[in-house]
Amino acid sequence: MKPLKPGKTFQSKINGVPQGQATLLERPKTVALVPGASPFVKLKLLVGENDTVSVGTPLLQDKRDPKVLFLSPGGGRVAAIRRGARRVVQEVVIDLADDGAHEPALSFAPISPKALKAMSRMEVVNVLKLRGIWPLIRQFPFMDIPQESNGFPMAVVSLHSGERFNPVPSLFLKDQQAAFLHGLTVLQNLADRVVVTAPRSAMAPLKALGLAEQVTHVVQDAYPAGDPGVILYQIRKSAAENASCTMDPQELIAMGHLLSTGNVQCRRIYAVSGTPTRPASHYQTRTGTPVSHLVGPLKQGKGIVTGGVFTGTITSGDAHMGMGITTATVLDGVDTDAFFGFAWPGRRLLSESRTFLSCLESGSLGMDVTLHGEERACINCGWCDKKCPVDLLPQFIMKAASTGEMEEPLALGLLDCTGCGLCTFVCPSKIDLAGILALSKQTCYRERVMP
Numbered sequence: 152m153k154p155l156k157p158g159k160t161f162q163s164k165i166n167g168v169p170q171g172q173a174t175l176l177e178r179p180k181t182v183a184l185v186p187g188a189s190p191f192v193k194l195k196l197l198v199g200e201n202d203t204v205s206v207g208t209p210l211l212q213d214k215r216d217p218k219v220l221f222l223s224p225g226g227g228r229v230a231a232i233r234r235g236a237r238r239v240v241q242e243v244v245i246d247l248a249d250d251g252a253h254e255p256a257l258s259f260a261p262i263s264p265k266a267l268k269a270m271s272r273m274e275v276v277n278v279l280k281l282r283g284i285w286p287l288i289r290q291f292p293f294m295d296i297p298q299e300s301n302g303f304p305m306a307v308v309s310l311h312s313g314e315r316f317n318p319v320p321s322l323f324l325k326d327q328q329a330a331f332l333h334g335l336t337v338l339q340n341l342a343d344r345v346v347v348t349a350p351r352s353a354m355a356p357l358k359a360l361g362l363a364e365q366v367t368h369v370v371q372d373a374y375p376a377g378d379p380g381v382i383l384y385q386i387r388k389s390a391a392e393n394a395s396c397t398m399d400p401q402e403l404i405a406m407g408h409l410l411s412t413g414n415v416q417c418r419r420i421y422a423v424s425g426t427p428t429r430p431a432s433h434y435q436t437r438t439g440t441p442v443s444h445l446v447g448p449l450k451q452g453k454g455i456v457t458g459g460v461f462t463g464t465i466t467s468g469d470a471h472m473g474m475g476i477t478t479a480t481v482l483d484g485v486d487t488d489a490f491f492g493f494a495w496p497g498r499r500l501l502s503e504s505r506t507f508l509s510c511l512e513s514g515s516l517g518m519d520v521t522l523h524g525e526e527r528a529c530i531n532c533g534w535c536d537k538k539c540p541v542d543l544l545p546q547f548i549m550k551a552a553s554t555g556e557m558e559e560p561l562a563l564g565l566l567d568c569t570g571c572g573l574c575t576f577v578c579p580s581k582i583d584l585a586g587i588l589a590l591s592k593q594t595c596y597r598e599r600v601m602p
């Protein structure tokens with residue numbers, strides 16, 4: 152087990168971090184398949200509204216590779232198919248069958264670790280595609296569902312990104328050790344090298360669970376030291392490793408569970424904070440549960456962010472938790488501007504620059520979803536590159552990308568951007584650098600990689 156060298160991180164003073172053990176929530180009335188993590192996937196619907204489905208019924212298919220299926224996280228009736236821009240499917244909502252004890256579920260043939268080791272890489276890939284696991288794997292640098300099936304130079308499994316609002320590894324690994332180890336065996340078949348990272352603070356609990364030996368690298372307890380992209384940047388040995396893959400650790404457990412038992416695992420541990428009705432803590436419930444089931448009723452003026460405070464998206468209580476999304480955070484201030492806000496000394500304003508009185512505060516501060524002003528022109532202050540964990544100059548990449556040419560952003564390292572969001576967070580001109588770079592990467596993918 153090697154310690155990774157400390158890199159650029161953000162010492163978060165944000166308050167309301169989830170604490171404690173995982174509390175079991177009651178069964179939700181609906182769950183949904185939310186396939187949205189990859190912007191490149193082209194989905195074909197395999198069911199219609201009012202169809203009866205079981206846990207494990209294929210609901211969607213990737214048109215680019217019809218073997219890649221997305222399975223139902225619940226058994227019951229298809230209540231709604233929600234679409235976004237250009238009629239892209241955003242959610243397939245399932246009304247769960249009333250009787251939880253007899254919820255219809257498909258089962259598959261279990262595959263033992265020994266049988267798994269004897270299978271060829273292509274056989275494993277085919278099993279993963281048909282059992283709905285393949286869409287849970289993401290390939291660098293575009294974080295698309297992998298299009299090649301001949302394996303990966305490296306697989307990175309980060310147990311915690313360092314973002315303190317994410318679920319604690321010992322909570323989601325408790326009683327799931329066998330499934331986790333089975334999942335790692337799958338990755339060992341798919342990748343030439345498997346890297347498992349954990350923050351230093353997680354090592355003692357992992358030792359108690361008997362999993363410390365699986366950790367290959369120990370990282371700092373700070374964001375984004377455990378971001379898979381940052382880990383890849385630090386440990387890659389060749390350019391070929393830029394095509395490595397990564398997987399959320401709870402999805403890895405689900406993969407191991409499905410292959411070892413033949414049953415789809417519908418359980419997830421979510422980290423929830425900022426809600427008025429329940430303490431900031433961890434909650435166990437169904438995969439694809441409604442956001443409102445986690446955060447409860449909210450007053451006006453509150454915003455819900457799912458997927459992390461630096462990288463997540465603002466969502467509504469009607470939506471459901473997406474694949475690989477395990478945090479829901481309620482923050483203050485949707486579209487509210489402070490009256491004469493520019494004249495305030497900002498004693499309680501969370502900011503990385505030392506412009507506000509809050510820089511003298513030693514305690515934690517509240518975060519909100521407002522911009523506190525409009526986007527302004529870049530002032531070349533350099534805050535963004537001081538924080539970039541992969542040593543990019545985001546302001547120069549942004550300016551190069553604005554010309555529409557791809558050569559210069561690529562030469563400046565665009566593809567190394569992990570999307571950690573820190574440049575956006577610290578920019579005093581409110582420029583969404585991470586969003587601009589993410590769009591540039593998508594343009595690059597469409598121009599250069601997509602058929």
Ligand code: SF4
Pocket residue numbers: 528529530531532533534535536545546577578579580581582584
């Ligand atoms: S932090 Fe914002 S204003 Fe400062 S250099 Fe970067 S983009 Fe420009």
Ligand code: SF4
Pocket residue numbers: 535538539540541542543545567568569570571572573574575584585588
């Ligand atoms: S450019 Fe911004 S989003 Fe990308 S890795 Fe650097 S700090 Fe993170």
